Amino acid sequence: MERADYERLRWRCIRRALLELDITLTRFLDGGGFDKLSDEEQQAFVELADMEDYDLWDLLTGKAEIDDPRLAPIVALLRKS
């Protein structure tokens, strides 16, 4: 991912509406979790990061489930991070 694209993504992860997501996503990015993803997985992460805060948080806490085979493994990773 290009530097500018990554930094844009980072900003959208470290400034969320909910503190819980700020912490979880910042930890994932700054802990190198994102760097370990394949290009396709990184794209899936970008899509998740674009979600509304409560929808994403419900996924990460298991209150909601996701069927999409591209996104589900990233959700699983974030739940463990």
Added chain:
Amino acid sequence: MSIPVLKFDAVIVGAGGAGLRSAIQLSEAGLKTAVLSKVFPTRSHTVAAQGGVAASLGNSEEDHWTWHMYDTVKGSDWLGDQDAIEFMCKKANEVVVELEHYGMPFDRTDNGKIYQRPFGGHMSNFGEKPVRRSCAAADRTGHAMLHAMYQRNVKANTQFFVEWMALDLIRDEEGHVLGVTAMEMETGQIVIFHARATIFATGGAGRIFYSSTNAFINTGDGLGMAARAGIPLEDMEFWQFHPTGVAGAGVLITEGVRGEGGILRNSSKERFMERYAPNAKDLASRDVVSRAMATEIKEGRGCGVNKDYVLLDITHLDPATIMKRLPGIHEIGIQFAGVDCLKEPLPVVPTCHYQMGGIPTHYSGRVVMPKDGDMNSVVPGFYAGGECACASVHGANRLGTNSLLDLLVFGKSAGDSAVEDLKAGRAHRELPKDVADKTLARIAALDNRKGGANVHETRLAMQRTMQDHAGVFRFGDMLKQGVEKILEVEKAARQLEIKDKSQAWNTARTEALEMENLIEVAKATMISAEARKESRGAHVRDDAPDTAEFPNGRNDKEWLKHTLFSPVDNSITYKPVNMQPLTVEPVALKTRSY
């Protein structure tokens, strides 16, 4: 260097509830309105408000705005201005119904009216018994509110500048406000927003504390900009805390955990609440529990390397009960404390939640400051609403569900006042020649400084200082030391260094600029708190205890007044509380007890 100038009738900084509500008034009046936001509007922290919005609609039982007013004055511990409180409580029904007409999906009763639920501190008949006054949209009230208002703004042609950060307030020699300088994050470009009216709706600054429920975005940008422009900050010693946030993270742990049998323990595993509240123990009121926790930490009985938290133990409870009655608590422990709460206690600490003080405003939303002997002289062209402003309706403590009401009422009123002033002929005033010099110098200093202070370390030093010295329960000696320490941190904050010098999406630079705002708020808070030698509302001092002469430590004779912290020379002046409502009899002073 030539800086682009964008001309608008009005520029609004912040696209949370207050900013969006203001923008509706301006755009619908046909004025060319810009809204600047660091994030997409529906990512503003208003989203996190779940409880509801207070309005005495009386849909479920009899209610009246005067009862709501009484509760708000009492909640404020009589520091709230009674004209502003009357204005807000009286306007509540109107702004809630308007919101319903914008499409807000409020919960409904069987007969189709807005459903109302009870909420702490809201009572009927002047404190008699709880009343159902809170209007909510499931547990996503703030979120639904932002969506409804954003749509309305799109319809009204409000122009949004998303992922832009306002940097400095532009004031001319006569003190008029003419707009802001701002940075587009995508390019790093600095632009001047030249406006006839400038409205701040930048939210709170809860990130000054180490433990805060506030999202990372709450960096007090509006307060920092106002302070740098010489505008005083009002009642900054008053911050609302919640007793149990996860230490180091701030994520809230519901009080239901103690309700289900959770026990607070110190470093020697002692159930310390038995000493502070022999009967109620861990179920004592929020204030009592918070004070006990702070005292244990102050006296060296905290846990961890820094001895800066206590433990909330539920390991003795049946795991099935925990999973059933306290859903989510297990995940919160694992995610944010790295602790399996079924096997180990959770690290907790009193956690900052809401800022009662802010930029001083009249209830019309116009910013006011002392000038030529008038303590409330209007700053022409400048308006503020929501958590960044101090009208003052929350005084020394805020009632739940009054924050969403504040941002609706004062967002709208700031918008209305701006429309009124512009229609009366307020024109674009000439920009000063040095209009962007200070902003450019700040940016250049960040880009060029070598051997300066690290942003992350400086922020941490500030947050720890605030938490240790001006937390939920305050000690005279700690506050004194705190003033010295925060002034030391300020020196570092004025000398920040960033490694990344790029223009596009330089988040290191943005965080450094946010830090320059946070430190203004931290300093104002510490110095204002040290100066107020009584206990009132959320400002509770060990050396101002509950006595017969001063119940709850409150001293109306000397301290029934608003603090005004001047950022120019770190000095403090005071102004009287307005005890005179607009149309009704004042709510007379008495001891605040529930």
